[in-house]
Amino acid sequence: MADEQVFDADFLQRLRTLFFKLRRRRLLKQKGVQQTKAVGFTREFKDYRHYTRSDDFRAIDWRLFARIEKLFVKLYEEVQEYHIHILIDRSVSMVEPFPRKRIATLRLAVALAYLGLMNQHRVSMLSFSDQVRQEVPPLKGQGHIHRVLQHLTNMPFEGVTDLGALRGFRPKRDRRGIVFILSDLLGREPEESAAALEIATSWPAETHVVHVLEPEEIRPQIDGEVRLIDVETQEQRQLTLTKRDMERYQAAVESFLEQLGQSCMRRRVDYVTWRTDLAFEKMFLELLSRGSALSQS
């Protein structure tokens, strides 16, 4: 797939515009680039407070004591660094029969990586199908975005979806992490997806499941006698389908999505359905507005 189709100039321009909007919104809300309430030991002054006995006396601002004869200590900003893990489903079902799913997934991954790199977070790109694979080592600094772009552009989509492979992903505890799982979650059985996401509760990270779906997968336009081919397993099934069958199919898919949403909610995992036919910016802003730490950093 050509680069222009995934990360064309128009997309990158729209991505920059999107982040300028995000930055302005953030600056209007708070002063400083750090949004956390915690205080740390950086050189960036944050505030004063009264001295208490437990405080280090070296932190007393003697100049201020000289003016008002009261003991105050200086507070400094604590700069937090997140490790953003972006897990991309690289199974065949992400590219066939609907290539828009791959494009939407890669664009979302790039946007998240761009956001992370711009905010001086560490970004890891991983992929999974039947096993988890490190696509890009942890990167920091916005200069690495081109590397990310180059790697994702050439990343092959192959194999079958096995959400059980997520058990092989273990984010380290040294840094606070944010995990984004970008997948269509189409495993062998519908129940398998919800069970596989159970592993997310053990991760020391904030987890977001982005369920990438093509509208055709929710409401397929199939009628009559057809031979269906599973793009991952190449299993074939000849069926005679009717409108009533399609209504039953749609009900089953919607039930599956509902089940997934409730399962994630019970596990405090953010779950969002990413429909490829909707505007990217709208969907991305909605994703960030769901309370992710990334959007507040």
Place this chain on the structure above:
Amino acid sequence: MHFQFPGQLAWAWLLVPVILLFLVRRRPKRIKVSTLTFFKSLAHVYRESPWLRRLKRIIALLIAAATVAFGTGALAQLVVAPEAGDLKSVLVVIDGSASMGALDEDGASRMDEAKERIRDRLSGLPSGVGVMLMRYDGRPEILVPHSFDRRGLLRELDRVGVRPVEGDAETALHLAARLAALHAPAAIWHVTDAPLPRADGPAKGAKDAKDAKDAKSGEAIDDEPAALEDRLGLPDGVTLETVDVALPAPTNVGITGFQIRPRPLEHGRLDAFVQVHARGPKTVEAKLEVRMDQKLVSLRDLTIAPGGYERLLIPVEGRHGAVLEIEVRADGDILAVDNLVQARIPEARAVRLLWVRDEAHVDPYTQLALVALVEDGVLEAYNATPATFAANKEVFDVILFDGWLPKEWPEDVPAIVMKPPHSLGPVRTAPIEGEGLPVDALRAVDERHPVLYGVASDRVAVTQTAVLETRGSLTPLWTGDVGPLLVAGEVKGQKLVIMAFAADRSERLGLMASYPLLLGNAIFWLARADEEARQGNNLRTGRLVDAAGAELVWEGPTGVTLARRTLGGEGTVTELDRLGLWRIGDVAGSSSLLSKGETLLGAGGSDAAATTAADAGGIFSGDLRPLLLWLVLLLLLIEAWLFHRHAVY
């Protein structure tokens, strides 16, 4: 089996795409999907194995092919009618005689059965075959000429009824053969309870169904080859098929003969002659009731063997005009119209004869013969001379002109002319001069004529006094060397017997018994119409009676009027088609069936069963269009159920 519209068979080409679609089948559309997970959940109910799919494809092919085939057959109007062959027309001849009114155990008449059989057979007849309908009893009647309107024929068929008249199948079939020959190749379906015998046995030459039914009843039939077609003179291309609707073992008893006649040597006294026939599987026990003016006067028990008869002579004691009823009853009798005879008691009187002759030349032999008849009480003879004849105002049954003729010929009375002196009216003669011409060897032209009954013509020698000229329907009975000398017949409705010889001058005639016989035969033959009136006009049904300008009234025994028929422009005669008492003006009489042929009902045997089996034919005979259309509908339903029952939204 053939098709009414073979051109419609072109629709069978639709089988080609059906077969091509089967051979070069359209593969199902291949669609790639992200996962089969949700489709599997749908398909678990009707997931098909490959062999089941192949079987269903074959079934679908067969259903489609059968649908096309049946539809094509329906459009082409497939007809399976083995009996139809290459027929162009069918003439249905239905027996409407009295015996067709015989009822079976369910109360259905033979006519009902006949109509049902005809409907069944017609339903199996291709619509392109023309149909005709004829009914007959005493006379044939064409109800539907050649037509393709089956419904019209069925409507006419529904209107066909039974009349209490003796049937004449042979006459009807003769006419039917001629009618069918106009539309040959044709078949005649003779639907009757009394099939004509196929063998040329004793029934050969029979003129009515009576003899035919005798043969049917097994009384007389031999094993000679079938000759029915020859007897009927069936033309080429015309076949006769008999549909026997007779009951297998009918029981019937009926009056087959009836006459009221003077009791010999007892002037003014009457006897009723009654003949009763019976048909049944065993001996029939019957009761005969005689009623006079509805009062029982006599009761007889009769035991009659199957096919046998009983003859009775019952004295009749009743006033002139009283109603005599004779009724016969038996258990299990299935035909009622032959059980009752009604008659009015006639006035007892002899034949009235006026003998007109010159007193100077009285023929003693003629006088002797008349005296003998008068003494028997059967004749009243009155004498007249040429001088007194003109003044005579009385009404006589017969006038005998002996050697004399009036100036004006009387046209309203039957007459015997002996030794005509000259021609007058219908009498055309050339007198022979002198003593006449002796004729030793007579030639009897028609020995079976009633006038010559019992007369030894070959032993008679006469002296011919004139040569007669035969005119109109006058028939020469005796012929001499120079021409006819005895003629009889009818001219302008007047019956005549002309004798051109002299008994007193004949060598061997006057003293022979042949002369009184000849004279008596002539008198009573001329007076026969009046004879019937003297006996009460007890006629058989189907007889024509003269009713010019009058009204035919049917009456009950008490004199109540049952029906009227006014003859307008229909002619001067009418048919007696009812049983009972009738009256036309001053003339009264009665009509009865009196038919041995109708009373001795035919018994349907194996022939009937075979005909029934052939008639049945099953649902796969006849016009198969409705059946094929139903099959097409059934196939479509089966196809919808097999392959589309889950697609009903």
